[in-house]
Amino acid sequence: MLEQLSNTALSLGNLLALLIPIGILGMIRWGMWLVKRIPALFYRPITNSFDTTATIVTPVYNEDPVLFRLAIESWIANRPDRIIAVVDITDTQSQEVAREYPQVEIMLIDVPGKRPALAMGVDVTTTEIVVLVDSDVIWEPDVLKKVKMPFADPKIGGVGTRQNMYPSDGKRATLWERIADIYLDIRYSDEVPATTLIGRAVSCLSGRTAAYRTKLLQELREPFLNETFMGRICMSGDDKRYTSLILQRGYLTWNQLDAQVYSTFKPDFKGFQKQRIRWSRNSYRSDLRALWQGWVWRHPYLAFMLIDKTIAPFTLLLGPVVLLLSISLGAWQLVGALLLWWHVSRAVKIFPHLRRRPKDWLILPVYIAINYYMSLIKAYALFTINEHKWLTRAVAVVDGKVVRVSEAAQEGSVAPTEKAVAG
Helix, strand or coil: CHHHHHHHHHHHHHHHHHHHHHHHHHHHHHHHHHHHHHHHHCCCCCCCCCCCCEEEEEEECCCCHHHHHHHHHHHHHCCCCEEEEEEECCCHHHHHHHHCCCCEEEEEECCCCHHHHHHHHHHCCCCCEEEEECCCCEECCCHHHHHHHHHHCCCEEEEEEEEEECCCCCCCCCHHHHHHHHHHHHHHHHHHHHHHHCCCCCCCCCCCEEEEEHHHHHHCHHHHHCCEECCEECCCCHHHHHHHHHHHCCCEEEEEEEEEEEECCCCCHHHHHHHHHHHHHHHHHHHHHHHHHCHHHHCHHHHHHHHHHHHHHHHHCHHHHHHHHHHHCCCHHHHHHHHHHHHHHHHHHCHHHHHHCHHHHHHHHHHHHHHHHHHHHHHHHHHCCCCCECCCCCEEEECCEEEECCHHHHCCCCCCCCCCCCC
């Protein structure tokens, strides 16, 4: 009995010894959060009377017709000079929807993938500004007016917006859509306003809605369409690519957080997970290349954020390790303290969202669990960084080319159904 008690005490002592460096690491993580959160509090959107011409370009592939109509009508209400819908030639339903609106110019494309569709629309744009918009994104009535304002500064090459979740059925959000909305609010309450304010260098102007100087994107056509990573052509990550190329050219990027748009997310866990894996791979490819090429060091704060985003998921995994050790040793007071701390600390960090959506206090425990699970997802994404898949488009990279595939092939079990067509 004495020997058993002695061994237990020794194990508890080792656990407590482990808690000291973990506590120090926790303080560092909180410091990193404050490094983002404090500058974010001083962010203000640009307001002026600047105006210019603008074209909306949307790549369309198998879009839900109800959402597509809502999106088009919201864009028309913003009164752009042109609206160009670049529709995949196989998507006859979206073509019919677009034809219902005389304000929409339709271009058909038979090359698979989102990037060629974006490039086709940009190529024919003649206005000063081109706004790239996903086909399910719904705008507030003043979005276009607000995203134009930062372009009064000739150094700014691209402008992003503030995004939140729109229920995929137009009525009630699922658990996974609500979790996605939490992640959006986290991003737009600290990292984005902080990197916008300090250095005017946002790492990614989200492809849901982002405005650019038209001539600049036209000049960047070749490096945009022919991006590779470790010898393989990159299919997704178009928004990160455009943003990186603009910053690399010496222009600045800005997020206009009073320009509000809404976008759908996959309503089930499978879709939520696949989307996160794809986004994580895109981020790692872009961020690691930026750090390796060196141009990002012209923006020290942004470089610091990229390094932190690469490391953070792995440090976060130490929390569950300590919890499991505490449970195995029967240190129930420590278990309780850890669980309480997780709830308090996560509530503080996502408070902007909880203030906007008070009902989501009820899913705080689920968010905490998913947050730790996402660390594993990001680790998986890093170790499979050169896999290229798309969630909503039946395309894939096969033998170094972007090709159309069947839905089964998207899952990795069937060969391509059409000949390869490079982007």
